[in-house]
Amino acid sequence: MRKLLALLSLLWLSGALAVSYVVKIEGEIDLPLATYVENAFAEAEAAGASGLVLWVDTPGGRIDAAMKISDVVLESPLPTLAVVKNAFSAGALISLSAEQIAMLPGSEIGAALPINVSPVSEPTAADRKFISAFKAKFRAVAEARGRPVELAEAMVDPEIEIEGLVAKGEPLTLTAAKAVELGVADFECVSLSEALEKAGFDGQTETLEIPTRIKVSRVLTNMYVAPVLLALGLLGLVVEFFTPGFGVPGLLGLIMLGLYFAGGLMAGMSGIVEVSLFLAGIALLLAEMFLIPGFGVAGIGGLAALAASIYLTFGNQAILVGSLAVIIGAVGLFLVLRYLPRTRAAHALVLNNAIDAQAPPRERLSALVGAVGRAISDLRPAGVARFGELKVDVVTDGEYIPKGSFVRVIKVEGARVVVRREEE
Known part of the structure; x- marks a missing residue:
């Protein structure tokens, strides 16, 4: 009898101490967020969590980051639940990867057509080859979780027409009620606590907040912030090269490049290879500009090294980041040449x-x-x-x-x- 009471007490304590960990999928999906999710899942599993809850409220973002998060969710040995406030594009893939999906009031899921973003034109749909690859990922995830495959594919491919649901030419987006009706989601709820109860998760939760390091890296690697840091860093070094001694332009240039690299390093987006390629590219371009007449192997090699560094860091966003950096750098150089010689401070800079x-x-x-x-x-x-x-x-x-x-x-x-x- 005493042993039975002890066993019952142990079981009661185990249930009382069980905790469901909440992981936030908020804002734009990016690689720093993927790093946070990967670390959060590892922490929850090591702590003996009873389940993992994804709080999803995102307009989408990087496809490579979404795929990385999706794989982490699918491979987790713990029960997973996605509580959806809004799950568009990459967020839809992440939500579909969970074992259960709960839809909050006014929530939607879908609209996952991949798009190309350009600094000089309106966003356009990706080519059919890329759409096909992303659609295959949605299909694989839907099959793994027992969800309607055709509906998952229709979220990505606007060529799929489903009578009474989505016309040809636009990707599928489902409201909360429709998602539950069609089996894409499991149930509707009005709060996180209700979602946990309906999903059979423990009511006690612990939210794994995004670390400050990840928050900073998300800002520094933003596709509109990173090009500014890159352009200002290079511009500062160029101005410094024509300046006697070492002064403010060089210092600011090094700070901007330091922030550019710090964001990638903190997010796990870049390492020694990317940094080495970048520095080698700068060295080759300087050699071409000031030591070797004309433009030849060194100049081409320098540009190739810089392009490789940016591509390895930003992946499918490399063209956008590189283009913006070139535009910002060109405008900055024009302003320096146009207005700096007129200032008193320029006397120390201009020969x-x-x-x-x-x-x-x-x-x-x-x-x-x-x-x-x-x-x-x-x-x-x-x-x-x-x-x-x-x-x-x-x-x-x-x-x-x-x-x-x-x-x-x-x-x-x-x-x-x-x-x-x-x-x-």
Whole structure:
């Protein structure tokens, strides 16, 4: 009798201590959110949770992130319940991945047609190949959870027409009542507590809040924030390159690039490979601009390395991020060249002496071979030097020569005057 009472007490305590963990799927679906969900599921399983509840309120987002979350939900050994406030696009896939779906008042699910977003045009539907692949994922998830396959596919493919439900040319979206009626969802509820009760989950819940690190990375990797950080970072370094010493532009550029990389690293979107490719790309472009005449292998390699870094970090959003960065960088460079020279602060940034450089006849330039003069601007490697009364545009073989140094002309190639530093 004593053993029976002890066993009953143990069973009662186990039930009393059982907790359902709530995971929030809110806002745009992105890779940092996928990292949060993966960690939250692992934490809940390690803590011995009795079930996992997905609170879904999202307009959609990245398909690769949604697929990652879907796989985590499908593979979880714990019972799963999706409580839907709104589950559009990628959110629909995540909701369908749960064992049970509860629909809140006024909720909807569906509208999962993949779209391409461009900075210069209206969003357009993805090509048929991509739609087919995403539709296959919806079909696989619906089959795994015993939900109507055709309805799941119709959420993705606007070519599927279902009489009395959805016309050809638009993806399927279901209201709460219709989703339950057609078997896409399991029941309607007015609150989380009612959803838990109807699903047979323990009433005691613990919400796994999104960590601050993930919240920050979601902002930094946003497809409209990341291009700004990237463009301003590169622009700051370009301005710094033409500035004597090391000052504000370089510092701001490094801070912007630091934030750009920090977001990807915190979200698990980028690592040593992506960072190395990016730095290698910058180095190759600088070499092409200032050390190697023309535009050749180094320049092409630099652009390829930068593009690879952005693609590996942002995946199917890489074109949008890269395009926005180029546009923002071009506008920023125009504003710097247009307005900065007019400000007092620009006197330290702009090589005003270069404006006064003379362009003597080529025969006079040829006579300068062996002549010694003084650099009247920093040579990075191009700049201006004075030889007697002449101010001449010159270039070094790649070395940096500070303003005020003596230089000697070592060769003249047409209008190109090459100098090296002369010891005083």
